[in-house]
Amino acid sequence: MNAVTWDQRERIIALLEAASADPAVRAVVITATGRGFCAGADLRGAPATGERTAGDVTRTIRRGAQRFIGAVLDCEKPVIAAVNGTAAGIGAHLAFACDLVLAAESARFIEVFVRRGLVPDGGGAYLLPRLIGPQRAKELMFFGDALSAADAREWGLVNRVVPAEDLEKTATEWAERLARGPTRALALTKQLVNAALDTDRATAFAAEATAQELNMTTRDAQEGVASFVDRREARYQGR
Structure with a gap:
């Protein structure tokens, strides 16, 4: 077992x-x-x-x-x-x-x-x-x-x-x-959700903004925005 x-x-x-x-x-x-x-x-x-x-x-x-x-x-x-x-x-x-x-x-x-x-x-x-x-x-x-x-x-x-x-x-x-998804965005999302019930709103909002700031430096975030502008499916690489 x-x-x-x-x-x-x-x-x-x-x-x-x-x-x-x-x-x-x-x-x-x-x-x-x-x-x-x-x-x-x-x-x-x-x-x-x-x-x-x-x-x-x-x-x-x-x-x-x-x-x-x-x-x-x-x-x-x-x-x-x-x-x-x-x-x-x-x-x-x-x-x-x-x-x-x-x-x-x-x-x-x-x-x-x-x-x-x-x-x-x-x-x-x-x-x-x-x-x-x-x-x-x-x-x-x-x-x-x-x-x-x-x-x-x-x-x-x-x-x-x-x-x-x-x-x-x-x-x-x-x-x-x-x-096939944006791996770093998923990692940061996981961290935010796991911490959400242990933090107050101000702390959670600050963590959310920081996570988005970090995520926007990734290739996948840039690809996601570019694919939206180009009206095509995003091709994420996990980086």
């Missing part, structure tokens, strides 16, 4: 960081093989309670789950989650941190932490209230019940639900469409 190991987490973080720095990468898709998307963190090998010292858990969460989700939120390329099956715990948060979420009809989302007597980590208490409001976030986190793909879409956690056999095709189509 694709529980996240330390090695897998570090590899995904490295790939996301590399995607940000590589102008040839224009979009990212995170998906999985098998029956599940991600069953959460692989807890095998975690130290027993009696073996921990003060601060161990805080450091583990900060360097692990939070850094993992932060890598998705901070990636400078649009990131699509193609959820093929159950997404539980950190697996659900991995999907929710993505910019766009596609889900197979069989997908389920589970805030599994309460079933283990744990507090949600990996940014769950940050992401969920911003996506669906505090009341629904508490419902998911307090009860730990599975949320179907259809209900997740109704609640605003998923952009689109598709038959399982169409998931890869749809994710590829979306990624290709994003890859």
Whole structure:
């Protein structure tokens, strides 16, 4: 069920960081093989309670789950989650941190932490209230019940639900469409939207103006304006 190991987490973080720095990468898709998307963190090998010292858990969460989700939120390329099956715990948060979420009809989302007597980590208490409001976030986190793909879409956690056999095709189509877009403008837009709920209007407006100033120095912005004037389709290069 694709529980996240330390090695897998570090590899995904490295790939996301590399995607940000590589102008040839224009979009990212995170998906999985098998029956599940991600069953959460692989807890095998975690130290027993009696073996921990003060601060161990805080450091583990900060360097692990939070850094993992932060890598998705901070990636400078649009990131699509193609959820093929159950997404539980950190697996659900991995999907929710993505910019766009596609889900197979069989997908389920589970805030599994309460079933283990744990507090949600990996940014769950940050992401969920911003996506669906505090009341629904508490419902998911307090009860730990599975949320179907259809209900997740109704609640605003998923952009689109598709038959399982169409998931890869749809994710590829979306990624290709994003890859043809103005990559730096998308990166700046992502930053603005992600920061919007944490800032006041004056700060948000100032950030918007600065982002537009930066974006106007890119070749893609100049191409976009030129294509409008010339009444032709823009040909963006991601630069």
